[in-house]
Amino acid sequence: MSTTTTQPAPTGHQKLTMAQALNHALRDEMSADPSVVVFGEDVGALGGVFRITDGLTAEFGDTRCFDTPLAESGIVGMAIGMAMNGMRPVVEMQFDAFGYPAFEQVVSHVAKMRNRTRGAVTLPMVIRVPYAGGIGGVEHHCDSSEAYYAHTPGLQVLTPADAADAYGLLRAAIASPDPVVFLEPKKLYWAKEEVDLSAEVPGIGRAVVRRAGTDATLIAYGPSVPVALEAAAIAAQEGRSLQVVDVRSIVPFDDETVAAAVRSTGRAVVIAEAPGFASVASEIAARVTERCFHSLAAPIARVTGFDIPFPPPKLEHFQLPGVDRVLDAVDALQWETS
């Protein structure tokens, strides 16, 4: 294995976009562990179509970060073999819908290898997937595909909503002994914020309360978290206190944090871009209902995408759960009139 000179590990607070934070996470893991390899389509010289792998080939060499032929099943299948043989591959599916050709490899092998072999063969690998809408993307570029992965036992499914979590969760994903589908909300790639790169890496499987509130709980993940926070800010001006929970880890799911949050308010709205039928949002609503029924003042509401193929750019705003739709759902949570 060739080792190349590495930049000193960044420390302390930095103003970073989510894209830059992800890049830092890859760089730091590649520096820390020579078995980490990054590959996919256009991830080499170009640095990825979203520049997440920018500079990695230059810094670590083309055996550590390299372009592959244009074939997603090939990318994931080869990653499986490399993970079987001592490597920790991090592969990129260029867009959500472009990951579908790899579906058989993901479902039949990535998710099952540990189980099939009773733990003899484990697959420490990460499949990065830029996902969801809100960027004016044309067809096949804006799917919210989390339910397919979350429904498959054996996969961990993570989705950060800010740069700090993007950094911490990607590092945790790469270090994990089990495969991770890492869903990156495209529309948040360029949001800039203060990130503490020396902060402790958040553990996989923990949700977080992003905003305290007492009247109702908004449960969101990935691209819907900023929508929930904005809705909560507006509601606060109108005298209603909304709590916001960021799920972060779809699998494993943090029932404890989510249920405790909902019990504290007695009302909840689940927000997600994906079509609502048979969705992660539906699963969350069911789980919360089972655990919090006697604390609930109203049925759990869901604000999700409609059950339609993702619309063209000029119509996508009708599909994406927006602040108004969230606040309407909150208004409908059977408030006692005074």
Next chain:
Amino acid sequence: MPTAVPVQLIGPDGERVATSARAMPSDADLVRAYTALVAARRLNDQAYALVRQGRLAVYPSSHGQEACQVAAAQVLDAADWLFPTYRDTAAVVARGVPAGEVLVLLKGDWHSGYDPYTHNVAPQATPLATQLLHAVGVAHAARLRVEPTVVLAMCGDGATSEGDFHEALNFAAVFRAPVVFFVQNNEYAISVPLARQSVAPSLAHKGIGYGIRGERVDGNDAAALLTVLGDAVTRAREGAGPQLIEAHTYRMQAHTNADDARRYRADADVAAWEHRDPLARLSTYLRGRGLLDDAGQQVADAAAEELAAGMREELFRDVTPDPADLFTHVFAVPTPQLIEQSAVVADEQSREGALR
């Protein structure tokens, strides 16, 4: 360019083919292969019987293809890797994995019954051609670490129609991965004949499109297989990149015992292959050269019978699978949800126990 005629060193009559320029394996290698062939045939027959006795759920037999099975295992070094399919049980056993462990899958106690790292044998693949990409990954990782590992990846003629076959050959070629792709063309994908899979001049010709050297070999000639596969392994190890070998053989039995081959092929078609049997051919050759006699045959038969007895012992041993295992190997650390679900099953079990 693959040759018009598959490489053959010993003809169906057991005589050395005078026209072939390829080297004959050593006498010792041929005798070793013959012993393994006898064992592989016995394994196939015993497994078939165990299905009828209800001890195996199903068995996809390699009866008639044993020369391919044995040669695939014999040409590899200990540090090399073998990627078998569900029909390659005999190859896995020839590589050294205990038959009882291999048959756990078909017995139904668990999925893969052996630790792949013990003999560098991947779990037997059921989804066609998917394992070929894993083979490329194993080979590429080894190459990055400058290890001399070669990976031999097996598939059938039907699998060459799958997208993953194409992607695996292309990836291996682009990365110069040391993989020998070994296609056992046994003429049938369950019921569908080769003519419905491909109109290429041969399956070995498919290598041309990827810049991979393709070769055809008589799949019932153990000598030719040892030479052709052995040379391919050597070329891959020396850095020549991936190799594609097509062995022409025949599935003498139905797809599995659950299949009825008479619905799609005539008995006469099968009979036409009987005189090409790989065991009889090598036996005739070895006896003609004084390398095998009745005593040698008895030794091989005794070893095969010991294997069969071991299989019977393993498969008639009833194992009560532990339902707790259902949840143990999903993640390194079970999720809170799996811990809850495991408790549900444990509770059901304890109540069932109380009723008894």
